[in-house]
Amino acid sequence: MPLAILAYHSHHVVGPDYAANDHVAFAADLESLTDAGWRIAPLAEVVRRHAEGGASGTERVVALTFDDGPVYDVADVDHPCYGRQRGFANAMRDFAARRPGGQPGLHATSFVIASPEARATMEAHADPAYTWLGPGALDQTWWNPAIDSGLVAIANHSWDHLHPALAEVAHGQDARGDFARVTSVADADRQVRAAARYLAAATHGRAAPYFAYPFGHHNDFLAGEYLPALGASVCAAAVTTEPRPVAPTDSPFRLPRLVCGADWANPDALLARLAGR
Template identity: 45%
Template sequence: MRATILAYHAVNVAGAGYDKNDHVAFAADLRLIHRLGLRVVPLRWLAEGLLGRTDRDLSRAVVLTCDDGSDLDYFDVDYPGHGRQRSLFNAMIDFRREHGYQAQPHLHLTSFVIASPEARAVLDRRCLFDRGWMRDGWWRAAQASGLISIENHSWDHNHAELPHTVQRAQVKGTFRSVDTYADADAEIRQASDWLDAHCPARATSLFAYPYGESNDYLVQEYFPRHAHEHRLIAAVGTDPQPVRADSDVWTLPRYVCGHHWSSPGELERILRDGAGL
């Protein structure tokens, strides 16, 4: 098995061009993936395949993800200084209208969200123009659409802009400092519990490391040995490699838009390598 996981951040808007705007890149990338004859599949399918829990065809698979969770994932918004932005959700709707359902019948985006309402409110004020973009009112509709799933990006991201996080020593701005059971339980299991309670008719199963950062405790101890508590089946980081049959499900590699590629040509090389073309 070989597959490629791509990551976007809908709040990354610094211009109108592909290299400065994840919305522009995402819309273009959907068409590139289709032109190359690759198949978009949900991240959960890929995780289940690696775990031997499904016999679905995962050949030529590409997985789409986005981190941090904001209105920009689902709604078109007016972004200060850069105008109206087409949401990632609506970019998928546009693709379906242009190419038809059968072009990518399993089209899907996994949106990793911060669970804590208090943390999201602070981050919205300090990092996102105080527009209320980090609310959770769109999560149920997104999940019900079948095009987006809401998954775990931790309780509070251990974010440097927060006055207080659940990390025991307040070593913020990194997820590597989450290296004890108490910290991991507060950041990860607590987030799964909150998401399951507030997004009915679904169950959290996937995690994305904040900042793309993991550590030996999380990968080798907490995730594999406490699965009955956190109930997750896989976690993704930001190591720029294709997924292979022997990839560790607790630190799956991902390529990040704007960091690992910033042009269609660069992404095409990544996709061809991931599919073995």
């Protein structure tokens, strides 16, 4: 059974059209995935089916993920140039209203950054040529309502993303911009375990046990030793940005993901990617 995981960025709004605006792309993709026979399921189901060795029959199952945790994952936003953008969760509600029963398992997982200081700095240093982050965009106040809605899970995208805009990152050698340099238990604890702990407290223990590697950067230490040793309640699977569908031989701690914009820029290209082309 074909399995796949897609990634969207709700702060990718640099134009009015599909290729430059993940809100436009996301709403269109809900339609084209459904028309093409892909069933949208929670990431937990894709992880489980992968662990079971794939899937029965020819059913095609895709999970939706969002990265970095802007409130635009769930809330509409008025962009100064491109007008009102429909939050991803609202686009899912619009789809469900338009096509009742069309995707009964409609759900997405939002990978958020834990550190409040890192989020505040990233927000202040966003480059509008690449991304749109208005004041308060990386607040965490939307996390619990999102979980309550049953539409969006909250999961781990590290402590501070080792983001280049930060004056200081939680890493012994200041490995800004390079998550593959998280190669010790001490650094991994600061980036992964501390974030998991923060998310668990912020969500009253309801964060989903999945990790998205910042920048998609992974290494053998994290995928082969550290993350599996955390236990399934903290980390049951991790996702990269290797641009292809999930293969039966993939490690659950290195599941590939296709990224909107980077890996496809129109609906036909998405379907071709999902078909492994």
